[in-house]
Amino acid sequence: MPLTIAPCRQLCDWVRTPGSYDGQPLLACRGCGSQWVRSEPWTPAQADGSRPYAVLEELRRPASPSSPSG
Numbered sequence: 001m002p003l004t005i006a007p008c009r010q011l012c013d014w015v016r017t018p019g020s021y022d023g024q025p026l027l028a029c030r031g032c033g034s035q036w037v038r039s040e041p042w043t044p045a046q047a048d049g050s051r052p053y054a055v056l057e058e059l060r061r062p063a064s065p066s067s068p069s070g
């Protein structure tokens with residue numbers, strides 16, 4: 001299934017979700033309903049234009065194959 005990507009407005013507030021997509025943690029915008037994973041070529045922005053903390057946290061995570069072994 002494709003990710004939902006909607007035009008962001010001034011409501012955007014990105015958070016981690018319990019779900020995953022393509023084996024990666026799925027983030028979603030509570031404002032417009034867009035979804036994002038780190039493999040996407042774009043980077044979400046908060047309503048004020050800043051990078052969401054949840055997104056920065058995800059991008060800073062080492063790109064490991066899916067075995068959190070420590």
Ligand SMILES: [Zn+2]
Nearest residue numbers: 008012029032
């Ligand atoms: Zn949004």
